Amino acid sequence: MSNPAVxxxxxxxxxxxxxxxxxxxxxxxxxxHLHLGPFRLDLTIKEFRTLADGMRTALDAxxxxxxxxxxxxxxxxxxxxxxxxxxxxxxxxxxxxxxELRCIVHLSQRLGFYRFLPVTQTPAYRFLEGHEHPFLKYxxxxxxxxxxxxxxxxxxxxxxxxxxxxxxxxxxxxxxQNLVRDGQHRLAILRHQRxxxxxxxxxxxxxxxxxxxxxxxxxxxxxxxxxxxxxxxxLWKRLK
Amino acid sequence: xxIIPSHHIVxxxxxxxxxxxxxRLLRNIGNELPDRLKKGKDIDILIHWDDKEKVDRFLxxxxxxxxxxxxxxxxxxxxxHPFQFYKHTSVNVFIDCHFELACRSLNQGEWIPLDHRxxxxxxxxxxxxxxxxxxxxxxxxxxxxxxxxxxxVFDKRYFNDNYIGRIEELAEILSDPELLEVFQPxxxxxxxxxxQLIRAKRYDEIISAHLGFMEY
Numbered sequence: 515m516s517n518p519a520v521x522x523x524x525x526x527x528x529x530x531x532x533x534x535x536x537x538x539x540x541x542x543x544x545x546x547h548l549h550l551g552p553f554r555l556d557l558t559i560k561e562f563r564t565l566a567d568g569m570r571t572a573l574d575a576x577x578x579x580x581x582x583x584x585x586x587x588x589x590x591x592x593x594x595x596x597x598x599x600x601x602x603x604x605x606x607x608x609x610x611x612x613x614e615l616r617c618i619v620h621l622s623q624r625l626g627f628y629r630f631l632p633v634t635q636t637p638a639y640r641f642l643e644g645h646e647h648p649f650l651k652y653x654x655x656x657x658x659x660x661x662x663x664x665x666x667x668x669x670x671x672x673x674x675x676x677x678x679x680x681x682x683x684x685x686x687x688x689x690x691q692n693l694v695r696d697g698q699h700r701l702a703i704l705r706h707q708r709x710x711x712x713x714x715x716x717x718x719x720x721x722x723x724x725x726x727x728x729x730x731x732x733x734x735x736x737x738x739x740x741x742x743x744x745x746x747x748x749l750w751k752r753l754k
Numbered sequence: 755x756x757i758i759p760s761h762h763i764v765x766x767x768x769x770x771x772x773x774x775x776x777x778r779l780l781r782n783i784g785n786e787l788p789d790r791l792k793k794g795k796d797i798d799i800l801i802h803w804d805d806k807e808k809v810d811r812f813l814x815x816x817x818x819x820x821x822x823x824x825x826x827x828x829x830x831x832x833x834x835h836p837f838q839f840y841k842h843t844s845v846n847v848f849i850d851c852h853f854e855l856a857c858r859s860l861n862q863g864e865w866i867p868l869d870h871r872x873x874x875x876x877x878x879x880x881x882x883x884x885x886x887x888x889x890x891x892x893x894x895x896x897x898x899x900x901x902x903x904x905x906x907v908f909d910k911r912y913f914n915d916n917y918i919g920r921i922e923e924l925a926e927i928l929s930d931p932e933l934l935e936v937f938q939p940x941x942x943x944x945x946x947x948x949x950q951l952i953r954a955k956r957y958d959e960i961i962s963a964h965l966g967f968m969e970y
Contacts, residue, residue: 516832516866517942518859518908519964542860543942543970559968 517541524593579605582716586682591696601724606717607684613710615687617698630693638666638702670703678704679714688726689719760789762845764886766797769816771890775809777801778876779883779892780852781902784916788886796839796848800876800893803835803853813840818849829864830856855897857904857940868904869939872897896936899924903948904940906957907964913957925952943970 519542526536533551540546546562548555557565573584582605584592592599617636621627633639641649641663649662672680678700685697694701695718704713720726767788770777780798784790787797801809810820818840830836835853842848855868855876867873879894893901902921906913913921925933930949937945944967951960 516869518857518866518904518940519944520859520861522861539861541942542964542967543944545970558970 517544519543524590526593526596578602582682586684587686588683588696591686595718598720598724598726601720602718603721604719606719607714608717609712610687610692610715611710611712612701612705612708614692615685615694615701615715616692617694617701633694633698633701633705636698636702638699639705641666642670642702642706666699666703669699670707673700673703673707684714684716686716686718689717691726756793757789758791758793758795758845758847760886762842762847763788763791763797764888766816766842766845766847766849767885767890768888770799771888773812775801775805775812776877777891778880779890781898781905781920782883782885782892783902783920787883787890791847793846794848796850798850798852800852800855802877806835806838806851806853809851810838813849817843819843821848823850829862831859831864831866834865834867855893855901857908860908868900871939872900872936875936895924895928896932899928899933900936900940903937907961911961913960918957921952921957922955943967 521540521542523538523540523546525538528534529536529551535549535551537549538546539549545556546559548557548562570584573579578599579587579602613632613634615633616630617633619629619631619636621629637649649666683697685701686695687693688695697715701713704711767779778800779787780800786792786795791797814820821839821841823837823839826836828836833854834856837853838851840849840851855872856865857868858864859866876893876897880891881893881895881898883890883892892898899921902917902924906917906921910917930953933949933952934945937948941948941964944964947963947967948960951957951963
């Protein structure tokens, strides 16, 4: 019996801890499936939430994010940070002018073409200023069944009601860089609402040995990677 | 877009009905057949995979030629066979051959089959469509109802008026237990909520209720 209503909630490629596949799927109406290598755990939503709470408690107990709690970060952002987190030395909050920051805007997510732009040139900000078209078509990882504009407008409402930072969640940068790593939409809304003001932002600082590539900072396979792999494969075949 | 003259459609369907090939007409939404089908549109039929060659020969003998399917680049999982598309050489009409009842997954739009019990039921019974004086074998009402719902929920992601009209016709003649039994292998615990929403004619709430469903 196959369920067509499957949504991949999270996945890690190529996997960790000896598991070549780690994937969490919501099979609507049926179960949450947690795939760990060759195993599959079927959980109810309640069981899955209990498991996630347990994971959060365990992560907090490591003091990795001290003095902050794991609940203050977007879990997807943390999972995308991936291996960098083991080199995290401290987190602090500093104030920055909005226009000092740069946002990562992709021309093609699939091919890995990116630009670093002031927030005023991002599709989200331009949408808020009345230029709808580019943002409606902008390719981004979003909530399932939610359109770009719905997500942005819901966030705008939330900031109007609860202010910034809400529940201790800040815009995040990495030490020594001015690139927004998490919170680009919030930055666009705050720039639209308040102008070029100073904002408290959270800085993740890593050990000095850590190399922090600007892009791709995620484990994403961009055009340069595909091109290099193509060349290496051709050379390897010729040498064989 | 102009309409294909009904005598062409009746001729095509009656040839198919008189053949020895087992088939099911998948749907006739908005009573397009036989006299409202627009040029360039297709007639969707379900056939057995084992009869693929036979159907191919039959259609070619009856002035159809095989053409590339617009969805040929889609992914087909769990044994779903890619659809085959035939164009009539003189009338601008297509026949779209499906080999299983299938729908798109929400994940990446891959085609996956409906439960094997539904597949079996589709062939064990049939409901006739009376079209311009001929009788064409259609899916059993429960299977047709499920097929149309999966089209709306998974493929199209909205309910248009013609689809709603057909769902209502079918829901009127089917009982709650019949519908629940056929919904369950596809919608699982959402089946009860789905039935309530159909009975209350709240079609515009079905897709969001399905995505937001948490009782499992």
